[in-house]
Amino acid sequence: MSHSWQEDVQAAVRAGGRISDRFIVDKVRTAVLNQRLPPGTRLPEVALGEIFGVSRSVVRKALTRLAADHVVSQQPNQVARVRAPSIEETRETFAARRLVEGEVAALLAGRLDAELLATIDMLVEKEAGAHARGDEAARIEHSLAIHHLLAEHSPNRVLGAMLTDLVLRTSIVIALYKRAGLASCYLAEDHPALLNHLRAGDGEAARRCIHDHLQALEGLLDLSTRETRIDLMAILGQRESATP
Amino acid sequence: MSHSWQEDVQAAVRAGGRISDRFIVDKVRTAVLNQRLPPGTRLPEVALGEIFGVSRSVVRKALTRLAADHVVSQQPNQVARVRAPSIEETRETFAARRLVEGEVAALLAGRLDAELLATIDMLVEKEAGAHARGDEAARIEHSLAIHHLLAEHSPNRVLGAMLTDLVLRTSIVIALYKRAGLASCYLAEDHPALLNHLRAGDGEAARRCIHDHLQALEGLLDLSTRETRIDLMAILGQRESATP
DNA sequence: GATGTTATTTTTGTATACAATAATGGTTCG
DNA sequence: CGAACCATTATTGTATACAAAAATAACATC
Numbered sequence: 001m002s003h004s005w006q007e008d009v010q011a012a013v014r015a016g017g018r019i020s021d022r023f024i025v026d027k028v029r030t031a032v033l034n035q036r037l038p039p040g041t042r043l044p045e046v047a048l049g050e051i052f053g054v055s056r057s058v059v060r061k062a063l064t065r066l067a068a069d070h071v072v073s074q075q076p077n078q079v080a081r082v083r084a085p086s087i088e089e090t091r092e093t094f095a096a097r098r099l100v101e102g103e104v105a106a107l108l109a110g111r112l113d114a115e116l117l118a119t120i121d122m123l124v125e126k127e128a129g130a131h132a133r134g135d136e137a138a139r140i141e142h143s144l145a146i147h148h149l150l151a152e153h154s155p156n157r158v159l160g161a162m163l164t165d166l167v168l169r170t171s172i173v174i175a176l177y178k179r180a181g182l183a184s185c186y187l188a189e190d191h192p193a194l195l196n197h198l199r200a201g202d203g204e205a206a207r208r209c210i211h212d213h214l215q216a217l218e219g220l221l222d223l224s225t226r227e228t229r230i231d232l233m234a235i236l237g238q239r240e241s242a243t244p
Numbered sequence: 245m246s247h248s249w250q251e252d253v254q255a256a257v258r259a260g261g262r263i264s265d266r267f268i269v270d271k272v273r274t275a276v277l278n279q280r281l282p283p284g285t286r287l288p289e290v291a292l293g294e295i296f297g298v299s300r301s302v303v304r305k306a307l308t309r310l311a312a313d314h315v316v317s318q319q320p321n322q323v324a325r326v327r328a329p330s331i332e333e334t335r336e337t338f339a340a341r342r343l344v345e346g347e348v349a350a351l352l353a354g355r356l357d358a359e360l361l362a363t364i365d366m367l368v369e370k371e372a373g374a375h376a377r378g379d380e381a382a383r384i385e386h387s388l389a390i391h392h393l394l395a396e397h398s399p400n401r402v403l404g405a406m407l408t409d410l411v412l413r414t415s416i417v418i419a420l421y422k423r424a425g426l427a428s429c430y431l432a433e434d435h436p437a438l439l440n441h442l443r444a445g446d447g448e449a450a451r452r453c454i455h456d457h458l459q460a461l462e463g464l465l466d467l468s469t470r471e472t473r474i475d476l477m478a479i480l481g482q483r484e485s486a487t488p
Numbered sequence: 489g490a491t492g493t494t495a496t497t498t499t500t501g502t503a504t505a506c507a508a509t510a511a512t513g514g515t516t517c518g
Numbered sequence: 519c520g521a522a523c524c525a526t527t528a529t530t531g532t533a534t535a536c537a538a539a540a541a542t543a544a545c546a547t548c
Contacts, residue, residue, distance in 0.1 A: 044499065055533045056500090061308070068312045077500060077539050092402040099347050099403070158336040158413075159343070162406060169402075288529065299503045300530090321509050321530060491548080498541070505534080512527070518520090 024052055024062035025069075029168070032071055032082055034137075035175050039084030043072060070169055083172075087223045090173040094218045097166040101147070101214070102207040104154040104163055105194065110201025116153060117199060120146060124191045131186045139186060144171060146191060170214075177221040185220050187213060268296055268306035269313075273412070276315055276326055278381075279419050283328030287316060314413055327416075331467045334417040338462045341410040345391070345458070346451040348398045348407055349438065354445025360397060361443060364390060368435045375430045383430060388415060390435060414458075421465040429464050431457060 031037040043063065045056045052059070067074040073083045085093065112120075123146045130138035147167045154160030174185060190213040197206040275281040287307065289300045296303070311318040317327045329337065356364075367390045374383035391411045398404030418429060434457040441450040 046499075057532055057534090060500090064305070064308055079499065079540095089402065092400040095400055096402040096406065099343065103343050156336045156339055158333065158340040158410075162340065166402075290529075301502055301504090304530090323510095323529065489548105492546090494543100494545080496541105496543070499539085501536105501538070503534105503536085506532085508529105508531070510527105510529075513525085515522105515524080517522085 021058050021062040021065065024048065024054075024059065025065050027052075028062070028066055029069070029071055033168075033171055033175060037082050039082050039176065041082040043080045043082065045080075069165065071172070085169070085173050085176070087177070090177060090221070090223060091218070093166060093169050093173060094214055097163070097170050098211050098214045100159055100163050100166055101150065102210045104150055104156070104159055105198065105206040105210045106203035107155045107159075108150060108153065109198050109203035109206045111155060112153070112198055116149070117195075120149060120195055120198075123149070124195055127186075127191065128188070131184060131188075134183075136184050139184065140171075143186075143191070170217075174217070174221065177223055179220060179222045182220060185217060187216055190216070265302050265306040265309065268292065268298075268303065269309050271296075272306070272310055273313070273315055277412075277415055277419060281326050283326050283420065285326040287324045287326065289324075313409065315416070329413070329417050329420070331421070334421060334465070334467060335462070337410060337413050337417060338458055341407070341414050342455050342458045344403055344407050344410055345394065346454045348394055348400070348403055349442065349450040349454045350447035351399045351403075352394060352397065353442050353447040353450045355399060356397070356442055360393070361439075364393060364439055364442075367393070368439055371430075371435065372432070375428060375432075378427075380428050383428065384415075387430075387435070414461075418461070418465065421467055423464060423466045426464060429461060431460055434460070 028037065028043070037043075045059045045063070048059045048062075049056050063072060063074060063080045066072040067080070070085075071083060072080045074080045123142050127139055127142040127146070130136075130142060144167065148164065151160045151163040151167060154163065178185065190209065194206060194209045194213065197209055272281065272287070281287075289303045289307070292303045292306075293300050307316060307318060307324045310316040311324070314329075315327060316324045318324045367386050371383055371386040371390070374380075374386060388411065392408065395404045395407035395411060398407060422429065434453065438450060438453045438457065441453055
């Protein structure tokens with residue numbers, strides 16, 4: 001297993017930046033998002049502490065926060081692990097995000113100032129550009145930035161905070177359950193259309209747009225056979241029939 | 245300042261129950277709900293540790309959890325305090341709960357098994373009885389139990405967890421902003437009506453019922469003059485004009 | 489060879505010690 | 519009398535030590 005992320009971190013530590021729990025949370029979160037830390041990965045406190053050059057106290061705080069963000073699972077007397085959301089939870093997370101982000105978009109329609117509108121416009125273009133040149137990492141970053149902006153500027157900040165959480169969780173499961181052959185989860189027309197509705201001030205259209213966008217995104221995932229694949233029966237059957 | 249809740253806790257400790265962070269979280273949460281710990285109350289780690297007979301480590305974990313539940317506020321290098329949600333946040337919390345609980349109720353309609361339906365029925369009756377005999381504490385407990393049951397049995401568990409959080413937060417602000425003269429926030433017809441819609445399987449009616457119920461509940465609060473009351477200008481002006 | 493048991497190691501839970509920071513109070517100077 | 523400054527205290531941040539629990543490995547037994 002390559003441990004490139006560990007090298008990254010150690011380089012950052014050597015560079016002199018003060019390490020705090022927030023730093024660790026960020027690093028682990030992005031590593032999970034990029035699937036450099038696959039689900040189930042053990043995250044022992046001492047190991048993380050040595051990597052980041054801090055003691056267990058701050059690692060523990062970071063892990064607690066990551067657990068609150070649903071990125072890792074923490075059970076008493078057991079090592080923390082990268083969470084592996086089930087397909088059921090994935091569907092439920094998408095449904096929750098449809099509800100919340102739809103409402104946020106509806107509230108936001110017609111209320112955006114020109115500056116924010118321009119920023120989103122820029123991000124939409126950047127996303128399209130990144131997709132055009134095949135830079136999937138950049139495309140995801142820009143797409144995330146768009147939805148993050150919506151969450152941050154939600155007139156209802158309680159809903160905004162919930163949306164921030166849901167965007168992260170859906171991003172993780174998208175990385176997890178992306179259909180094998182699929183190069184990208186880019187839906188070309190959705191973000192520009194949303195922007196138009198927001199600009200025009202049509203809240204219900206914006207809500208519908210978000211709803212359909214997320215529905216389409218969920219449709220791009222492979223949520224059919226995961227449970228069967230993990231099912232022991234299938235593995236047992238395979239062992240007897242295949243492997244010459 | 246009376247410290248009756250401290251005595252309660254110390255009695256529980258002497259009784260022999262093992263103290264853990266969960267215990268502290270529960271105690272502080274209910275104390276905040278009952279307004280025995282008013283907003284802004286300082287919660288120093290050592291003091292809590294001595295009260296519960298544990299060290300700062302476990303107190304810290306409890307405080308972190310309470311902060312994640314939006315019960316206390318934790319800022320770096322500063323003592324944790326009981327949170328005082330603003331009227332703006334109160335409105336936003338209610339709006340969020342209307343959205344989420346409405347959806348949960350709609351999802352739940354027609355899907356409840358007979359046992360759960362009977363339990364809710366019993367709670368509705370108990371709530372009415374408690375109100376009739378003027379036992380407000382019991383009435384709140386039963387009312388909370390109803391909404392808690394909805395959250396726990398939400399077909400979408402992600403939404404269910406969000407609802408649990410929102411029910412707690414609205415309960416806190418209800419205690420905080422309850423109109424002075426008001427003895428109770430009981431709306432006699434709402435819970436029975438909801439139960440009927442759930443039993444009949446009419447999701448949209450259940451959603452509307454929840455929506456109106458929460459709207460009415462918010463209407464019972466005094467969300468008008470808080471900010472003006474705390475406003476220094478008013479106090480300054482009063483000092484010059486009044487006080488003979 | 490499989491299985492159940494015990495020893496060892498790993499890992500977390502808790503308490504405590506020290507350092508760093510914020511809050512407090514007193515003192516001096518204008 | 520008030521304001522700025524400094525010393526003191528209170529409180530949190532971090533590291534470490536030891537205890538408890540879980541995971542792992544070794545081993546004996548059948």
